[in-house]
Amino acid sequence: MRFQRRAAAIGLIAAGALLFSACGSDNNSGGGSAPQAAGVTCGGKQALKASGSTAQANAITGFVNTFEQTCNGQTVNYTASGSGAGVNDFTGGQTDFAGSDSALTAAQTPAAQQRCASTPLNLPMVFGPIAVAYNVAGVTDLALDGPTLAKVFNGTVKTWNDPAIVALNPGKNLPAAPIVVNFRSDNSGTTQNFQNYLNAASNNAYGKPAAQTFNGGVGAGAKGSQGVTDATKSTPNSIAYIEASFAQKAQLPTASIINAGGGQPVPLSTDNLGKAIDAVKVTGQGNDLTLDLTSIYKTTTPGAYPISLATYEIVCTKYADPQTGTAVKAFLQTALSPQAQGTLTQGGYVPIPDAFKQRLSTSVNAIS
């Protein structure tokens, strides 16, 4: 999954421009866009190795930039090889931590425990909103709820003027045209999270297994977030789930979602997703912060946007090599700093709200 590769490129160019324009001034920040973070205890291993989720790759890039600015001479080499490979590399001892779209399963935990010789921690460090983007002529303020979305994406609701959609959008001019569902054809954490949402928010009326492949049984697939975005842009009367940043860049309208609490439709925004994250339930024990994502999908908090992707860093509580532990702690402290969090929005992610950040800080500071 790609978050805003193009934006990253533009960012690089902008950074380069900054660098050139900064010639002559007393500016020692090499990357330009990544200021130093405060409150980080640097030190330990110089180059950490990590691999895993592609969904958080761009977030990690932002974190690493800040980390390099903050801790002189230290870096993290993150290989975006997919969540499964990331967990395998981590439990095999080839990497220092893993990025994963889901927490360790009961089957994976013993291997991770053995690799760490301590308790492995699942830390949800990166959240990304998933937008429901659509292309319907003349409609820019569509409102949908979980049960209706489930019916659209499993083919039960077939046309835009279906009573279920009309009931949520009184007075809007919805066409009698068939709904074209665009989905991701490649394996994707976005697809998995969105289907999890559909199942949770519709009380299983969606009725399809939530895998990394789309199982709704309708529509046409396209490769990658950009492919789905292009397809939605070019196909009239189509609808798709994509990472919010792609919808914004393509200027596709995104649906407001009525969450499980009922009430007003909630437009997609950083603040509105933050409200859902703040109210999230944690199922992990102690410093482990494994999330019950259902509590986001089925959030009843007024004004909370319920569709989100959460990706984890999987680390050890105590590393066999203290140098590694110190460096991992420094990196994650950097990631939680306001400077690193500030790099998230341009990658299409959501900065972690303060209340939840406190919990993450506590867990991170316990790493050694």
Added chain:
Amino acid sequence: MGSVSEPQSPKASPASTGGAGERAFRWLTSGAGLVVVAAVVLIGVFLIVQAVPSLIANHANFFTSAQFNTGDANNLMFGIRDLLVVTLLSSLMALAIAMPVGLGIALFLTQYTPSRLARPFAFVIGVLAAVPSIVYGLWGILVLAPVIEPFAQFLQTYLGWFFLFSPGNISPVLTGTIFTAGIILAIMILPIITATTQEVFRQTPRFQIEAAQALGATRWEVIRMAVLPYGRSGFIAASMLGLGRALGETIAILLVIRASTSPSHGSLFDGGYTFASLIASAASEFSQPLPTGAYIAAGLVLFVLTFVVNAIARVVAGGKVNG
């Protein structure tokens, strides 16, 4: 070596001409030939070794199942039916377009154009062959697909009773279909067919052409009586080279054809995957041996398919080139 006699005249039988250089050259050429065979055998062995464990673990019928579900390594369910349908439909459609056009271009370049014009023409066709397939893919889905959509709509509306033009499994989407991919593939294989065919036509013996002309044949009759019979097998061989390219085309197809969640209808307006595009779509997730083997098994079928196509081409061409 054993020969003590003086070097003989060139008319002596090859067996009796000795010489270290002669033998060395023979070994070199045999070696070069063996490299090809070895490469094919090694690829075949690799595919079989990787595929067999997954085929044994497969819970669906490999040949008749339309699903390709490898998410759970303990419950692999994969079959190649739809892959075969999409691969063959797109490639054959490409061939159906590219063969007559390629033949036309080759005849135009060899029989109708003065050679000072033929050269730049051949150059332009060479450029077509050098365009990277990802560019074809992007151009196909972003530029070509919207342009031909009304035509596809027309075919579906008026010829929809014929299975090839019936509504596909990604209906009502008419852009990212096998139909679009077939046209892209046709453009991609056109230079291969044209270049080879043109060379063969150029080799038509002068005396045959002149004999036909002496009998009062028109230009078309010359082509029909001398050029086409002479170049037929070369043309077919060229087309098969093109077909091989079309069967194995990956990234352009991956970008153009939209995926579908329902089985193929056997229509040109279907979506789906070809063997190659399916493997490419999943290649970034090859971390576990069993699911990976499932894709390699699909690759094995493509390998065999290419073999069969080549064999058929040999038979059609009468086992000889320039017959």
